[in-house]
Amino acid sequence: MKVKVKFFAFLRERVGTGEITKEINEGSTVADLWATLKKDYPKLAPVEMRLLYAVNRNYVNPDYALKESDEVVFVPPVSGG
Amino acid sequence: MFRVIxxxxxxxxxxxxxxxxxAGAIATFIGTTRNNNEGxxxxxxxxxxxxxMAEKELARLGAEAKQRWNIQRMAIVHRIGPVQITEPSVIIAVSAAHRDDAFQACxxxxxxxxxxxxxxxxxxxxGGEVWIGTQSGQRLPRR
Structure with missing residues (x-):
């Protein structure tokens, strides 16, 4: 199945693009997806900051099971204001 | 009014x-760009x-403020893109019957x-640029 992944700020610069479509296995969790992306984009591998995970514009836990066409965002430390 | 512009x-x-x-009070907060940070x-x-999602989260925290304090209306607008020294990056306005609620919600x-x-x-x-917050840990939002 396919999911959409959007990258912002620090992660967008590391990946070099703001949005990708990614083919993943059925039943993959958000944490599984992050592990896969770290292999696809070696520049993500050293990212040790604490990330939040958002699916379809809601914060979710890392064990959230993804579904077809979900919009996933890995949220680096926010710094608005 | 909860907007990112x-x-x-x-x-x-x-x-x-x-x-x-x-309303007997309107409290406002203006966050501005300062010309120095950590030297x-x-x-x-x-x-x-x-x-x-940012607009959705702003609306969510507005709804939470409304539950916790006796306020009438709230508006939050956050600017994105480059914000020069002295310019506002975020403005919050809250009206309430009494000032305590307005200040606290703001x-x-x-x-x-x-x-x-x-x-x-x-x-x-x-001499450079840095994404603020990327060097340290991050607290999880309350849920």
Whole structure:
């Protein structure tokens, strides 16, 4: 199945693009997806900051099971204001 | 009114929005770009957002403020893109019957924005640039 992944700020610069479509296995969790992306984009591998995970514009836990066409965002430390 | 915009923020527009006949107080907060940070000479702040979710999170924290304090109306507008020294990056306006509720809800809103709303600032300083917050850990938003 396919999911959409959007990258912002620090992660967008590391990946070099703001949005990708990614083919993943059925039943993959958000944490599984992050592990896969770290292999696809070696520049993500050293990212040790604490990330939040958002699916379809809601914060979710890392064990959230993804579904077809979900919009996933890995949220680096926010710094608005 | 909960918005993320690219243009300069109009304080008057927010105050007009929260003006209410039953309100005896309007509190406002204006976050501005400062010319220095941790010993660096700051040139500008460059903000980026996940706009759809940021507006949703702003509305969520507005609803939470409404549950916790006796307030009439709230408006939050956050600017993205480059924000020059002295310019506002965020403005909050809250109306309430009494000033305590207005002040507290306003304070709550800015603190929550810094914790859970997907907006990021890159500091452009003399000699480089840095995404603020990427060097340290992050607290999880309350759920």
């Amino acid at each position: 690219r243009e300069p923020i109009d304080l008057k527009e927010l105050v007009t929005y929260v003006t209410d006949p039953s 660096r000479r700051v040139i500008a702040l460059d903000y980026e957002a996940y706009p759809e 304070r709550f809103a800015i603190e929550e924005i810094k914790k859970s709303v997907p907006i990021w600032k890159k500091e452009v300083f003399e």
